[in-house]
Amino acid sequence: MELYNEKELDRLNPYQKEAVLDESPACIVNANVGSGKTTVLISKVQYLHHVKKVNYEEMTVLTFTNKAADEIKSRLLAAEPELPVEKLRGFGTFHSTALYYLREYLPVEKLGYTRDFLVIDPEEELELALDLIRQHKLKIKYKNRLKKRLESAMAVRGEEKKVSKYQDDIFDLVRLLREEKASQDKMTFFDLLENANLLLREEIGNSPSPKWVIVDEVQDSDSQQLVFLDRLVSRGANLFAVGDPNQVIYSWRGSAFQIFYTLKHKYRAKELTLPINYRSSSSILEAARCFLQNGSPLTGVREPGNKIIVKRQYDAFQDACYLAGRIKKLHREGTPYGEMAVFYRLQSQSGMFEDVFSREGIPFEVSLKRTVGDVPVLRWCIRLLRFSLNKKDTPSGIYVLASREYGEGISEKKAKEIVCNSKPGASLLFDKMCGFSRICEELGDEEALFSYFELERYLNPVSASYMEDRDAVHRLFQIMFDYVKEQQENREAGMRAFINSSSLYGLDVLREEISEEKDSVKLMTLHASKGLEFSCVFITGVNYGLIPLKTRDMDGEEEERRLFFVGITRAKDRLELSYYTNPGERAMPGESRYIRMIPPRLLEGEEERGPAVSLQELKRQVQEQRTQVQERSLQEQKRSLQEQERSLQEQKRSLQEQKRSLREQEPAPTKRVRHPRYGTGVVVREDETMLEAEFEGYGTKEFIKAFSELEYI
Template sequence: MNYEEELKRLNEYQREAVLDESDACIVNANVGSGKTTVLISKILYLHHAKNVSYRNMIVLTFTNKAANEIKERLTGADSGVQAEDLEGFGTFHSVALHFLKNRLPVEKMGYTRDFLVIEPEEELDIALHIIQEEKLSIKYKNRLKKRLEQAMAVRTEEQMKPGYKDDLFRLVQLLREEKIRQNKMSFLDLLQNVNDLLDDSGTEPKWIIIDEVQDSDSLQLDFIDKLKRDGTRLFAVGDPNQVIYSWRGSTLNVVYALKHKYAARELSLPVNYRSSSSILEAARCFLQNGGSLTGVREPGSKIVVKNQYNPFNEACYLADKIQELHSAGVPYKEIAIFYRLQNQSQIFEDVFQKNGIPYEVSLKKTIRDIPVLNWVIKLLRFSVNPNDLSSGIYVLSNQDYGERIREKEAAKLVRGQSEKQSGLLADMQEFAARCAGIQSVDELYDYFGFDRYIKPTAATYREDKESIRTLLDIIIAYGKEKQMTFLEGLTDFLNSSALYGVNILQKDISSSTDSVKLMTLHASKGLEFSHVFITGVNYGLIPLQTKGMEEEEEERRLFFVGITRAKDYLELSYYTNPEHYRAMAGESRYIRMIPPRLIRDDAVRTTEVSLQELKKQIQAARAEGEKAEAGSGNPEAGNRMMENQETKNQETKNQEAIQRENIRRVSHKKYGIGTVLREDEMMIEAEFENYGMKEFMKAFSELEYL
């Protein structure tokens, strides 16, 4: 990759950032301003123009995807860059893991270098087991995960704010000891331990380069500080307007703190190349931290605002809209639908599947979500780490797979306190000695004899077997790709899967796949699409109901992130009937914050009153008209009233007869054939196969009676 050609393509602001050689430089990068381009150009410039080895750089990102994007750009054809040259490139946790595995004396803490990384859920399982064994008094166990995180983030009980009088800190101490005994580290342990051990390390990189620095929490800032020695330079890029993870510990003052701690030079990337000027002008309404948001593109189309009746109606509308866009030449992969809560995706998935629209859902799922694979992973974890007692006990005592023995008996077996024999336990304990040379899925599958433990007579046998073989295939391929021995590759895979999950559920998105992307606003960060639909802009969803100003401000920043993913077309929608207990009917104030001149009032957008209110208004208007006619003294009016009443009575009788006989059928172009359940003058309710019960206003129902 020619760094000189890269420099020529940069604007003056980007070039200044790349060429800067200050001891510390903080770059405020506006959304869509080419942040990733600047980071990669900076790395190339340092390597090729300043002869800084990649091995003397630490490049920190907040997602594995961002780290891989940088690595792929550097390891292109004929680059000569090897994977080991980029071992200091990755997420904070993966770089910390590399240091602990390869550079730091973890033995001082009681660990061995083959320790395994565990997910928060597994750490919680160990904590609950300790509570039971030690008979600890712990209040509010439903909030134990959060309380543990807070307690483990400090070193002494005195540092904690006054709280509940229970055995929490005793639990924290026992949990730390048990993790060392089982040779395991949690995500939090990775950063705490690397920070403790870096004091004794000769590690001194020449450059630290950080992406999305505004998302750093206190432990990550400590990590940066430990790495930055006297001869180390710091280059960090971030945008305070995109702080959307305060619940994870990130804070608004990170950029300010770094600037003053290291007397950093502050630069900016003010020019947005992504979005039309109309979209940018709307986004400015949600800026909170000053700075300009300058664009170079034409205004483009106005922002469309639609009032949909409910999520199902919107999903049907979007199915038609997407097909129209695709027919007009818009690739599916350039279309994205955002929502606030993950469970909002299901209705879109159902409707798109029925309409043949390819889609992908961005959903962080792990192997734990497939029971048989959760069992297999724990089996493999115990096989490579016999100190992992909790995994061994789980494997033997699981009531769906394995030998299905009682937990107490399993604990005795794993701890060597029972004279009974277990074939599965023996296979796991002998695994490292007997399976170092495994090369294929069949060898690994047959070694454990998985067919015996997933029961060929079980209803889920075929599905379970396929899932296991798929996972084993991923493991074998992973080790070969990394050019590791089988056991090294397996251990590395187990740690990687704990950090990032495994895409075995097909619940992650790929920018190269031509499919519509469905995701939460949080998941949209760092992405861009030509057409963006943000759904459910009702108070209670966007924004969520908040407890204070800080949460409210973060909701605004999150909406800002969603808006600025759109390049050409942005559509916002809200519901008359949100069908969500959190949400209120009608548009949220976020829509009203956008200047009306930027909005195209679509015909679908209607009054904000609820359906029940609409019924009452129509009924009141009819009653008022009839009253006026009756009071006019006009005999014909009186006759019409009587005729109308008789007609109503007859209609009521007819409807009751229809309901009793349950034979009235209707046809709808979207839902197909349905059975009428109830109807009156204004409304009709029908049940459709595959879609369930739907209620329509007769005037707009598009129903045909059969």
């Protein structure tokens, strides 16, 4: 049966079809928000496979989230139920694909690794770095920013550039850390791409040479990911990349607004556009156009629909109470809870809505990235498994045995002696970890694994958290065995892949990630909303200082505007914005200029508004607001200094009065003397030839002045 034919192409609009059929060596697709980007990407993969006869194994499909990669693979598998999942192993995030190449193709032995290396998170790398600083007595400044400093130092190319501006040993630390990770068979996220890029630079016969490289959300690429992309394309692969420059919201991570321009000119790529938005009403799209930055067309196919509602609230509590009532009303009218979402700029803003919604009985979920590292018992279990699978990982073995909450409860020194000297019989748990590889294939489920390590005794049954810890560990092991089964590998290799996956993506085993299927209101930051859509969206706290945040320069301001664009284009039918008259210290009272940028005819609110603000006027207002903030800050500093000066004057007067009072009250001056043996003492009695002094600890001593060795103080 033909799986991909003309009927599939007929479902696409002309712009989408042009992108799918294009056979240029390099093609960059500017996919506007809601324009069917994922549909085009998947159709491109199917077209290449079924029509152009390109094997799936000859394609590398790169995404920025595990969720996006899973969606692409699940839709392909749904269309072809007989398709073996291992044929799609080149489909994944940049980091997971680099991991796949390093494990399967690239000669990691040249870098001192084995193919069984494990992935660690940045926190564990930081632990290693601090340990190396202590061991080698390195001089490292600003340790509170060590993680960031390591990232910057690792990215430096060329030995001549490796000079610390702080005159410390940061580059020596980077070298030692690289050697230590290799000796322990560990790589971080950064190392996965860095090592893959290093090995891909060489002409190696067995290294991957895909015919097609397909990239989703290409605008989010950082410099390291662009190098990875270039290494693959330089081997003769065709490039097909889709993305939206108006959704560059991760510049702090290294992505840049000019990536489309860079890729287009570097690879002489053909540029196509997907301009038609199928998601939002035309009123919402018209408002969104006010925040476009690259002049690309954004065309909708839907009716105007509801006006955008703007609400003025006193503070976040009043807003949360209003939203609770509004959400209940919309739900009674037929809108599912799962089709409503509340967006805010900062994660700290969610608490108020959680409290009020809980009190009002509104089901909700909070989008909050939590990993096993956030749960002590799971962090301990992961380290337990890591050492069991990799005996070179001595820090994990020491951590497991010396843990105060779990483990053997022994000192770190003793744990280090047991692990480093591989002393059998010194610890039951250590023996279990060392024997894990021999018994691994016989452990059929989570209960067997739990029993093998005798975790019942290590989870502290008398502690208040015992039941919660026990359930969390069982859940972790269950997820791991399900993962191993899906991977269709032997159990030990599958567990190793699971540990790597948990480091790459994190695992929340206590609370599921927000589910689009669950009927509950979603609470999330604007950043977390990217890639999602809802019938009704509430964006809260649209005050200057929150939306947008105060930024240092115009680049930051432009990214804040793109972030707001992402937020409002998540809405399909209804969009509501709120601002506060009493927002707290972080923000300024009153509506943000972003609200004034939207044409008044699109808005429904409590007051008349002036005309919409142009981009030039916006820049002028930004400068005025910055000036006002600076002036207000200077005035506040001036007032503070004046108050400090007044306070100092008052303190000075008070001290002078106290001195006068003490002078009036104090007795005649007391003479003090110092003796080489008795120390400092107080003169009790004195005449022309004799002196008697009292010394603390020695009592009263009498001296002949001429021979006393006393010194007056």
